[in-house]
Amino acid sequence: MIDTKNIYSELFDKQKANQFVVGNSSYNERIEKLKRLKHAIENTYKQDIREALYEDFKKPHLETDLTEIYPVINEINFVRKNLKSWLKKQWVDTPLALLGSSSFIMNEPKGVCLIISPWNYPINLTFGPLVSAIAAGNTVIIKPSEMTPNTSKLMAKIVSELFEESEIALVEGEVEVSQELLKLPFNHIFFTGSPAVGKIVMKAASEHLTSVTLELGGKSPTIIDDASHLEKTVKKIVYGxxxxxxxxxxxxxxxLLKSNLKSKFIEIFKAKVLEFYSENTENSESYCRIVNRKHFERLVSHIEDAKSNKSTIASGGTYNATDNFIEPTLVFNSPEDSKLMQEEIFGPILPLITYETIEEAVAYVNSREKPLALYIFSKNNKVIDFVLKNTRAGSTCVNHNLLQFLNHNLPFGGSNNSGIGNSHGYFGFLEFINQRSVLKQHTLGAVDLLTPPYTNWKQRLVDLTIKWF
Structure with missing residues (x-):
């Protein structure tokens, strides 16, 4: 029987022994790694990626290009344009009291890192953080989700062809693999998944005082007021x-919808679902499936619970177990204590809640955990400002949704229950580096005059320093 614990420990030790070689790699060497990864995703394995995701949960090829391949390529391009400046020493001012010295910040790699990635966007949410880790000069062990086995297998092939395992390695397997990896003293862990599992990761990391980036989730609210362009708004929401x-x-x-818009919202919702996915969504080539039976049954239980507790299925509600298919579904009047309203849905079911005043909508949002995203649809700047100032969220998009994820000049991450730390661009780079402070003494300084024995003259000098410097 293979001792898997030894396998992971040996792999970790290889990377630990190699971390300074990788950490001292030049700008050009890091860029070369990113170029190889880009070519593999964009050219060599592009069709294989499409097919693997289709096999895993019938993800449409165009959607794969847009939500899996493009974000990673865009991340690589952004890093290539900016990495040289990120790697430079950042000289900072030195106070007059430390005259005779200079100071700078050195961005050094954290060391051996673990990336645990999810199943919902496996290419995007595995290789995206990897780009940041490579840019920062770390060694990396990757553990992708077992729920998308075809894509995980393909990613393992890509990684093994592009990198030595002492630098970057991908290990497949069930949850037990993650459990064993989490026992190792990594220098940083980047986890994407649910808040429940995020707590487990953080607890394991605390045993080694390992820093973490937790990209989690939660119930992201969408507030619509009567100053929005409703048809455009609903179209964007159906897409997102x-x-x-x-x-x-x-x-x-x-x-959360202004109550006078309810009937019109439902009417437009049905029209947009029909426009996007045809009369028979199950046969649409633009709509994917639920990833597995477990998640399918979880979502079906929400629909059946809604049907039995006097909620209104305003649109959709049908499903097919043979294909893990669930129709786009709109639910109104769900009880507040239902699982649909208490748990992150993570599926094609959208609860609709009406409100009378914007203060009421904001109070509802604030009665829950901080969300990963909050969306506002309005043309009223006072309403927009009120919501922004009186709510808390990881990110916000005004008059659209999802798009904030695609701007690599913005940090992407949550707050408290929805996450810790950020990803994308410079903010992702920062997660994988330690900002090391360095002060270099050049000549005799004031501090050198203040060593014991402490005299009245030295006391006067300290008094002057406190007062003026």
Missing amino acids: KFTNAGQTCIAPDYV
Whole structure:
């Protein structure tokens, strides 16, 4: 019987022994690694990626290009343009009291890192953080989700062909693999997944005082007031919610709608679902499936619970177990204590809640955990400012949804229950580096005059320093 604990420990030790070689790699060497990864994703394995994701949960090829391949390529391009400046020493001012010295910040790699990635966007959410880790000069062990086995197998092939395992390695397997890896003293862990599992990761990391980036989720609210352009708004929400069949951490989880717009919202919702996915969504080539039977049954239980507790299925509600298919579904009047309203949905079900005043909508949002994303649809700047100032969220998009994820000049991450730390661009780079402070003494300084024995003259000098410097 193979001792898997030894396998992971040996792999970790290889990377630990190699961390300074990788950490001292030049700008050009890091860029070369990123170029190889880009070519593999964009050219060599592009069709294989499409096919693997289709096999795993019937993800449409165009959606794969847009939500899996493009974000990683865009991340690589952004890093290539900016990495040289990120790697430079950052000279900072030195106070007059430390005259005779200079100071700078050195961005050094954290060391041996672990990336645990999810199943919903396996290419994007595995290789995206990897780009940041490579840019920062770390060694990396990757553990992708076992729920998308075809894509995980393909990623393992790509990684093994591009990198030595003493530098970057990908290990496949069930949850037990993650459990064994989490016992190792990594220098940093980057985890994407649910808040429940995020707590487990953070607890394991605390045993070694390992720093963490936790990209989690939660119930992301969407607030719509009567100053919005409703048809455009609903079209954007239908797109954002049902991309990837709702299996998106920043998808609108529920809609808070000004009560006078309810009938019109439902009417437009039905029309847009029909426009996007035809009369028979199950046969649409633009709509994917739920990733596995477990998640399918979880979502079906929400629908059946809604049907039995006097909620209104305003649109959709059908499903097919043979294909893990669930129709885009709009639910109104769900009880507050239902699982649909208490748990992150992570599927193609959208609860609709009405409100009378914007203060009421904001109070509802604030009665829950801080979300990963919050969306506002309004043309009233006073309403927009009020919501921004009186709520807390990892990110916000005004008059659209999901798009904040694609701007690599913005940090992407949550707050408290929805996450710790950020990804993308410079902010992702910062997660994988330690900002090391360095002060270099050049000549005799004031501090050198203040060593014991302490005299009255030295006391006067300290008094002057406190007062003026």
